[in-house]
Amino acid sequence: MPFNQYFNGDILPIDSPVFKTNDLGLLRGFGLFDYFRTYNGVPFRWDDYWQRFENSARLLKLPLPVSQKETEKILADLYAMSGEQEVAFRFLLTGGYAPDSVNVVQPNFVIRTESLPQDNPAGRLKGIKVLPYEYVRDLAEVKTTNYVHMVLMADEMRSQQASDLLFHKDGEVSELTRSNIFIFSGDKLITSNRNILNGITRKVVMELAKPHFEIEVRPVAYKEVITADEVFTTSTTKWVMPVVHIGNLLVQNGLAGKRTLYLQELFEKVVADWGK
């Protein structure tokens, strides 16, 4: 896998050391990212991901060093160089090198080519376990690099055979560490609308669900989640993933819900045909 990365105008091997140590991403956690993948060699929902990336940058007041068109060209080059059928791309925009370790002068911009994360076909059929975790992301609508709690809890998740954390605070759920949450109450599909990152997969799933289900986008109580008929989570890597365990509680009978599996099927059709 001769993967490469783009760094401030250059294409370099993925393992090249490129960051000086006074980058604000390193020193101050001042950075944002985005992550998406190809299907049939074509970046999925590219306009949506780019728009979200632009939005994150605007909210952190970081000027974008490249246009969408220029970035498309870079992605095409990185894809061609990879020799792979499918790749994932990770954008990383940091506050750049700061002589005073506080003020932004010029952001650093990286595009990493990555292999696809390991699929979890068993999880998609049988569902996953998540651990409830009292926390709400700071600046939730910005895809900042702040994932300290996720990294900190990685061992604990492994030991409890859980795949993710379910963030809740003051009785309200927001999202998982890197994915959005949906519940079904009968045929009503409900998803939280605040303290969340606006997922692109979430958006696609709502488009797909619209002809079939009533959709409510509003604050969701933790209590609603643990008593829901079905629970699932959506992300670039998880697609439509049933959640069947919340801590030690089973969601209903602990099996993936039929409406969830139906949405999963619709989503799988979209990505199977993407770019064709």
Next chain:
Amino acid sequence: MPFNQYFNGDILPIDSPVFKTNDLGLLRGFGLFDYFRTYNGVPFRWDDYWQRFENSARLLKLPLPVSQKETEKILADLYAMSGEQEVAFRFLLTGGYAPDSVNVVQPNFVIRTESLPQDNPAGRLKGIKVLPYEYVRDLAEVKTTNYVHMVLMADEMRSQQASDLLFHKDGEVSELTRSNIFIFSGDKLITSNRNILNGITRKVVMELAKPHFEIEVRPVAYKEVITADEVFTTSTTKWVMPVVHIGNLLVQNGLAGKRTLYLQELFEKVVADWGK
């Protein structure tokens, strides 16, 4: 200034690009740091800073790649190479390179040699302005790299001629972005005890104040701060810095308080004699 840095066993010029782009500090904001300086060429309160660094690492579950003794040797080398009378040292310990962008394998450890930050002698005499800011640091007792709000507010601070943010939440103050807060109510010295990073300068100032003032270490209400007789903040770079403006409010008559200036004098004596 031929400043150098230590990176995982090597000594390199300070400007060398050393970090690969899949470091968890960059990708996930998973990192911690510490910062201290020399007086008369001798690191100030080294044991205290080292202990705090160890504590941060323990709380983020990052193994320390070097012992205190080994680090002392590195500091001595970096100092000698600098050719300067005084330097500052910045430690940075990150989650290291993560093939899966989540799990810690082996931390990366940097020690940067830096020139002393610009002194602010005017501020020490006349006091500074701070902006009240509703926020409380996450994992406050860990010196994590998460300073997103500080960087985000840098322009606003400049435009309001303010030097820092005063964090408060639910009517309680915690700290400034990088320094602790003290108030005087008459001869009583009061400082917050929760949601704070335990400052080494804070510790020294309390030692110095003990023979002269009654000290209360407890939660401090925002209201107490704006009605205090004197307010000051302490840090490695600020020493004992009077705070005379909080947003548009003056602290009393807007002049540095006499008790504050007395503690400042005591502190200046300690650092003037350090290592002698």
